[in-house]
Amino acid sequence: MDMTIGKFAATGKVGVETIRFYQRKGLLRTPKRLEGGRRYGSEDVRRLLFIKQAQSAGFTLEEIRELLHLDASDDRERAREAARARLAALNERIAELNKAREALERLIGECASGKKGPCPILASFGL
Amino acid sequence: MDMTIGKFAATGKVGVETIRFYQRKGLLRTPKRLEGGRRYGSEDVRRLLFIKQAQSAGFTLEEIRELLHLDASDDRERAREAARARLAALNERIAELNKAREALERLIGECASGKKGPCPILASFGL
DNA sequence: ATACGCTCCGTACCATGGTACGGAGTCAAG
DNA sequence: CTTGACTCCGTACCATGGTACGGAGCGTAT
Numbered sequence: 528m529d530m531t532i533g534k535f536a537a538t539g540k541v542g543v544e545t546i547r548f549y550q551r552k553g554l555l556r557t558p559k560r561l562e563g564g565r566r567y568g569s570e571d572v573r574r575l576l577f578i579k580q581a582q583s584a585g586f587t588l589e590e591i592r593e594l595l596h597l598d599a600s601d602d603r604e605r606a607r608e609a610a611r612a613r614l615a616a617l618n619e620r621i622a623e624l625n626k627a628r629e630a631l632e633r634l635i636g637e638c639a640s641g642k643k644g645p646c647p648i649l650a651s652f653g654l
Numbered sequence: 655m656d657m658t659i660g661k662f663a664a665t666g667k668v669g670v671e672t673i674r675f676y677q678r679k680g681l682l683r684t685p686k687r688l689e690g691g692r693r694y695g696s697e698d699v700r701r702l703l704f705i706k707q708a709q710s711a712g713f714t715l716e717e718i719r720e721l722l723h724l725d726a727s728d729d730r731e732r733a734r735e736a737a738r739a740r741l742a743a744l745n746e747r748i749a750e751l752n753k754a755r756e757a758l759e760r761l762i763g764e765c766a767s768g769k770k771g772p773c774p775i776l777a778s779f780g781l
Numbered sequence: 782a783t784a785c786g787c788t789c790c791g792t793a794c795c796a797t798g799g800t801a802c803g804g805a806g807t808c809a810a811g
Numbered sequence: 812c813t814t815g816a817c818t819c820c821g822t823a824c825c826a827t828g829g830t831a832c833g834g835a836g837c838g839t840a841t
Contacts, residue, residue: 542800544800544801547819548799565819573776573781582798584753587798601770601772603772617754621751623710623711624711627708628744635737638730638734639730639734646724646725647725649701654707660788669829669830672830691838
């Protein structure tokens with residue numbers, strides 16, 4: 528558990544440039560230079576994986592920066608608030624996507640029934 | 655049902671610049687100039703609303719452009735394929751968001767239980 | 782007829798989340 | 812002791828989805 532930036536990036540399946548980008552954005556620390564290079568460990572990997580998961584959860588990099596900060600702090604109240612806000616947004620988004628899914632399923636069904644003419648794409652979305 | 659771009663934009667709750675942007679991108683037609691100005695009708699509104707809904711369904715503008723094209727064409731096969739591809743991506747995304755939701759719910763729970771110290775934000779995400 | 786509000790159009794600028802480039806340094810193997 | 816593979820760093824560039832700016836024209840009310 529002591530790697531160069533290249534190894535680190537590979538471990539998280541991102542590019543080296545992405546690591547540096549996250550460092551510039553304050554999402555990852557920039558280790559001290561020692562013995563000619565900077566070295567990364569398992570805590571860095573953990574943060575990097577969190578960034579990726581949080582991103583897929585719909586957090587922006589800025590929000591993730593705050594969450595990482597909060598993770599290191601003792602402010603349970605703020606952390607819970609942030610999580611609740613995100614959860615609400617997430618639920619809304621999921622509902623939205625479910626609606627879209629229904630529209631697509633409707634579309635596929637109507638489109639499959641062998642008739643001639645164009646598929647009613649807009650109509651499938653309630654328009 | 656015959657309006658200027660300002661009215662049209664207002665109807666769809668977007669800015670005039672956004673309409674023009676969509677026109678440049680080929681998502682909306684640019685009506686002929688007549689009597690000094692271009693005029694928009696209910697079919698334009700329908701398209702605009704579709705763009706907004708499709709966008710919230712996770713389609714990119716480029717994909718929406720294709721859908722609009724498909725809607726006007728008779729190529730049921732292609733339309734169905736496009737819809738199926740989108741549906742698969744959508745289902746994946748929904749699953750991802752559901753996972754994230756569980757993580758957030760876990761976090762809120764663990765964060766609420768009155769203990770001291772930081773909330774285990776990263777840990778709630780399985781890290 | 783002149784000002785007000787809108788349209789038209791090109792072009793520039795913005796934020797987000799990266800990705801690439803190029804010079805300079807370091808380290809290990811041949 | 813040179814070559815190759817990597818690092819470091821600054822800066823530039825990219826796509827997406829807009830948003831703003833500024834000059835010119837046009838329609839209506841005063």
